[in-house]
Amino acid sequence: MNTQLDWFKILTDCKNNVEDTIKPHLKTLNEPQPDLGEGAGGDAMKPIDLAAEKAIVNTLQDHGISFSLISEESGFEKYGNTPEECYVTIDPIDGTTNLLRGLPFYASSIAISRKPFIAEVYAALVTDLYHDITYMAQKNKGAYRDGERIKPSQISNLQEAVIGMDLNSYKVAEIAPKLTDLIQQTRHIRHYGANALELCYVANGLTDAFVDIRGKLRTTDAAAGFLIVKEAGGLITDINNQSVNVKLDPRQSLNFVASGNAKIHNTILGLVKS
Numbered sequence: 001m002n003t004q005l006d007w008f009k010i011l012t013d014c015k016n017n018v019e020d021t022i023k024p025h026l027k028t029l030n031e032p033q034p035d036l037g038e039g040a041g042g043d044a045m046k047p048i049d050l051a052a053e054k055a056i057v058n059t060l061q062d063h064g065i066s067f068s069l070i071s072e073e074s075g076f077e078k079y080g081n082t083p084e085e086c087y088v089t090i091d092p093i094d095g096t097t098n099l100l101r102g103l104p105f106y107a108s109s110i111a112i113s114r115k116p117f118i119a120e121v122y123a124a125l126v127t128d129l130y131h132d133i134t135y136m137a138q139k140n141k142g143a144y145r146d147g148e149r150i151k152p153s154q155i156s157n158l159q160e161a162v163i164g165m166d167l168n169s170y171k172v173a174e175i176a177p178k179l180t181d182l183i184q185q186t187r188h189i190r191h192y193g194a195n196a197l198e199l200c201y202v203a204n205g206l207t208d209a210f211v212d213i214r215g216k217l218r219t220t221d222a223a224a225g226f227l228i229v230k231e232a233g234g235l236i237t238d239i240n241n242q243s244v245n246v247k248l249d250p251r252q253s254l255n256f257v258a259s260g261n262a263k264i265h266n267t268i269l270g271l272v273k274s
């Protein structure tokens with residue numbers, strides 16, 4: 001059974017391979033980066049995105065794992081003889097814009113599940129590729145940052161809280177009014193530009209919540225971060241306080257509020273308009 005594998009070791013090998021593979025690409029970022037066409041998630045692919053994807057696929061194959069890949073770049077691919085045993089949902093580089101511009105906030109995200117649904121993810125890794133900091137979780141085994149167990153924040157007061165909010169959208173005129181009350185009452189709002197990692201910041205208590213209700217974030221960006229938040233002890237629901245269990249698919253988007261504790265979660269949900 002794939003669930004019995006040492007996923008912390010396998011995912012760490014994946015991340016090490018991604019880091020080694022992208023090193024030469026990072027040195028050429030001052031040169032124009034060719035577009036390699038549209039990826040499965042709908043964005044333009046850059047050589048570094050595909051290089052990171054290949055590093056993850058190669059590492060899993062080296063471990064002899066059969067799997068179905070669900071990637072923001074190549075979409076659906078099958079590897080090995082029994083690919084339906086294990087789904088691997090990846091965003092090889094989350095925060096490509098940051099990376100290409102030298103902004104130090106981008107990540108690699110890998111989620112392992114038995115079925116292609118976000119609530120089925122049982123092992124996850126998100127690596128901050130700039131700072132080489134790794135967040136991992138396994139179902140019922142907790143969440144870790146570089147091997148140390150993490151817990152989310154207990155801050156519940158919006159005046160003290162730091163809340164991540166993604167408002168990147170051409171439809172901002174529709175979305176912003178839903179968030180006006182929350183924005184008005186929140187003193188410290190942030191958006192760093194790599195939502196997989198921003199979920200880990202909630203898991204680790206660096207921020208107190210993260211809100212993305214644009215209807216735009218792909219499951220490939222969120223799959224690993226969801227498990228990491230939940231295993232750390234945080235909460236993730238939709239704006240109606242319902243659990244989110246969407247299909248893992250590069251074209252599938254999702255809305256969510258992720259919080260460090262129930263008190264701030266309820267406060268936020270009470271202020272977000274549906």
Ligand code: IPD
Binds near residue numbers: 093096194
């Ligand atoms: C993007 C980042 C960004 C979010 C975008 C995502 P990508 O991921 O997570 O913060 O605003 O919606 O697409 O495209 O760099 O993998």
Ligand code: CA
Binds near residue numbers: 091094096
């Ligand atoms: Ca990406």
